[in-house]
Structures are given as structure tokens and as C-alpha cells.
Amino acid sequence: MNARGGDAGMVVAVVYNPVRVDVPRVRAAVEAAAADTPGIELLWLPTTVEEGGQAQAREALDRGATLVLAAGGDGTVRAVAEALRGRDATLAVIPGGTGNLLARNLGIPFGSVEAACAVAFGGETRRIDAGIAAARYADGSQSEHVFLVMAGIGIDAAMIAGAKPELKRRFGWLAYVDAAFRAWPSAKKVRVRFRLDRGHERSAHVSTILIANCGALPGNIELIPDGSIDDGLLDVAILQPATVFGWLAIWRKVTWENRVLRKSAVGRRIIRFTDRAVRTRLSYLRGASVQLEVDAPEPFELDGDAFGDVVGLDLGVDELSLRVRVPAL
Numbered sequence: 001m002n003a004r005g006g007d008a009g010m011v012v013a014v015v016y017n018p019v020r021v022d023v024p025r026v027r028a029a030v031e032a033a034a035a036d037t038p039g040i041e042l043l044w045l046p047t048t049v050e051e052g053g054q055a056q057a058r059e060a061l062d063r064g065a066t067l068v069l070a071a072g073g074d075g076t077v078r079a080v081a082e083a084l085r086g087r088d089a090t091l092a093v094i095p096g097g098t099g100n101l102l103a104r105n106l107g108i109p110f111g112s113v114e115a116a117c118a119v120a121f122g123g124e125t126r127r128i129d130a131g132i133a134a135a136r137y138a139d140g141s142q143s144e145h146v147f148l149v150m151a152g153i154g155i156d157a158a159m160i161a162g163a164k165p166e167l168k169r170r171f172g173w174l175a176y177v178d179a180a181f182r183a184w185p186s187a188k189k190v191r192v193r194f195r196l197d198r199g200h201e202r203s204a205h206v207s208t209i210l211i212a213n214c215g216a217l218p219g220n221i222e223l224i225p226d227g228s229i230d231d232g233l234l235d236v237a238i239l240q241p242a243t244v245f246g247w248l249a250i251w252r253k254v255t256w257e258n259r260v261l262r263k264s265a266v267g268r269r270i271i272r273f274t275d276r277a278v279r280t281r282l283s284y285l286r287g288a289s290v291q292l293e294v295d296a297p298e299p300f301e302l303d304g305d306a307f308g309d310v311v312g313l314d315l316g317v318d319e320l321s322l323r324v325r326v327p328a329l
Contacts, residue, residue, distance in 0.1 A: 085130045101149040154190050238284075
């Protein structure tokens with residue numbers, strides 16, 4: 001049920017990152033969208049450097065919120081989702097950061113605060129999976145985190161760790177292009193050992209291995225075209241280019257084959273005849289769980305945020321555990 005069809009007197013919380021969003025504009029848009037439902041109580045809970053959204057979302061739940069708007073970047077959305085997973089409350093996304101990855105994958109407008117607020121208060125509620133990543137560190141410590149889009153080890157994690165905060169604030173996801181060019185010269189292949197669904201162990205030398213809950217990236221890039229956010233499965237993309245031409249072949253696949261050719265029968269036939277060489281550089285696997293180990297500590301990222309250097313990851317799915325507001329059909 002959407003907010004307009006709900007009871008008057010409902011509590012709606014806005015967990016917002018004051019660095020990533022235009023606070024006066026967000027406040028005006030939220031208040032305008034909420035005005036159609038008499039008696040809504042709005043809670044405004046800013047994130048801080050120390051508390052990125054989990055604590056604020058828990059406070060919102062304690063104060064009776066049944067709809068929690070996460071206004072900020074992917075990190076804010078991920079933190080709020082971690083607190084709402086498995087709870088009887090709905091997440092709404094007001095994009096305002098770098099990649100807006102979950103918003104892109106759910107069709108939530110990311111170019112207009114007002115349009116996103118219209119979805120938050122007038123959209124439909126959908127259940128989606130939450131990815132769970134248990135990280136193991138060289139000192140023997142462990143930590144567990146939720147992710148909504150993807151986890152990664154390799155050049156993507158090094159790139160994210162190296163992205164300059166001032167460029168992210170000014171240029172959004174294009175800041176990662178700068179970081180990629182700086183990471184590329186020193187990038188090395190990473191030897192990974194992994195298991196799907198606790199099956200037999202495989203190993204590979206990779207530039208990047210990505211474990212995804214859904215597959216669209218900024219720039220209309222369909223990295224994992226068959227990725228679905230509510231199928232109870234994780235999709236694994238293994239990138240193993242040997243040269244710059246290998247990277248170009250992968251780029252062609254994710255920007256042309258996955259986004260255009262796959263959408264028609266003729267295009268799919270073309271892919272079958274031309275895709276053999278690319279498969280050695282970009283391959284896909286799928287499973288409900290993934291166990292992954294590396295020989296030495298490697299950077300690790302979740303939904304575009306760096307989480308330090310890890311020696312192992314156990315990844316799984318909490319199926320349909322998160323309620324989110326999406327555009328009405």
C-alpha cells in the first residue's frame with residue numbers, strides 16, 4: 001500500500017546525508033509530496049561521519065516510522081537498508097550521490113528530487129533481495145554487511161578506494177574514471193579461489209571479480225544483463241582481460257551486446273557467432289552463495305564504498321527481505 005492510501009497519522013522518516021543532497025530542496029520536495037496525506041509526521045534525521053544511516057534508521061523504527069526515505073548516495077541507501085532488512089517498514093530512495101545504483105536498477109528517477117519523492121509517497125511497494133557479505137580480515141577479525149547492488153575485489157575496489165572525495169562531490173560517478181586511470185598502471189591480476197553453493201573449488205587470476213544482486217551500472221552499462229534483484233541468487237562476473245584490447249572487448253560487450261543486441265532474436269544470433277573470444281575475458285556464473293578467498297589482502301567494495309582489505313568473503317542472499325518503494329506500473 002502506498003502512503004496516499006495509508007492511514008493518517010503515519011510516521012515517515014527522512015534519513016539524509018547533508019553533504020550529498022541539497023537539503024532545502026529535499027525538504028521542500030518531501031513536504032510537498034507528503035501534503036496530500038493529512039496527519040503525516042515527518043522525522044528528519046541527518047547522517048554524520050560517525051553514523052552513516054544505520055543508527056538513524058533504527059531510531060526511526062523505534063519512533064514508529066513505517067516509511068523511511070534514504071536521501072543521499074549509495075552508501076546512505078545501503079546503511080539504511082541494513083537497518084530495515086527484515087523489518088516491517090519500507091525503504092524509499094531519494095538519490096543524491098555518485099552512482100545511484102539501486103535507484104537505476106529499480107527505475108527510480110535519479111535526476112529529479114521531486115520525481116523521486118512522488119515515487120516515495122505514491123509508488124508501489126516491492127520486496128527485493130538483500131545481499132549479505134561476511135568479510136574476513138588478515139588479523140582474524142570479521143564483519144558482516146548488507147549490499148544491494150554488488151560486491152567486488154580487484155581493480156574496481158582499488159578504483160573506488162582511490163576515488164578523490166572532492167571529485168565525487170563535483171562530478172559524481174565520473175570521478176571513478178579518474179581513479180581508474182590512476183589505478184590501472186599498478187593493477188595486477190588477483191588469484192582468487194571460490195566456490196558456488198559450497199560446491200567444488202575453482203581458481204582464477206582475475207582483474208576483477210564482482211558478485212551482484214542486480215546488474216546495471218551508470219552510463220546505461222548492463223554489466224550483468226540477467227541479474228535480477230528478487231530471484232534469490234547472486235550473479236558472478238569474472239573479468240580476465242589479458243591486454244587493453246581485452247578491456248575493449250569487454251566494454252563492447254557490456255555497452256553494445258548486453259544493452260542492444262540481446263534485446264532481439266537477430267541480435268542474440270549475432271552474439272552466439274561472435275562471442276566466443278569475449279567469454280575468456282568476461283564470464284558469468286550464478287548461485288545462492290559464494291565463498292571467496294585470496295592469497296594476500298585485497299581491497300573490497302560494496303555498492304561503491306570501500307571496506308578495507310580482506311582475505312576472504314562469504315556472500316549470500318536474504319531473499320525478499322527488504323521492502324522498497326518503486327514507480328507504480
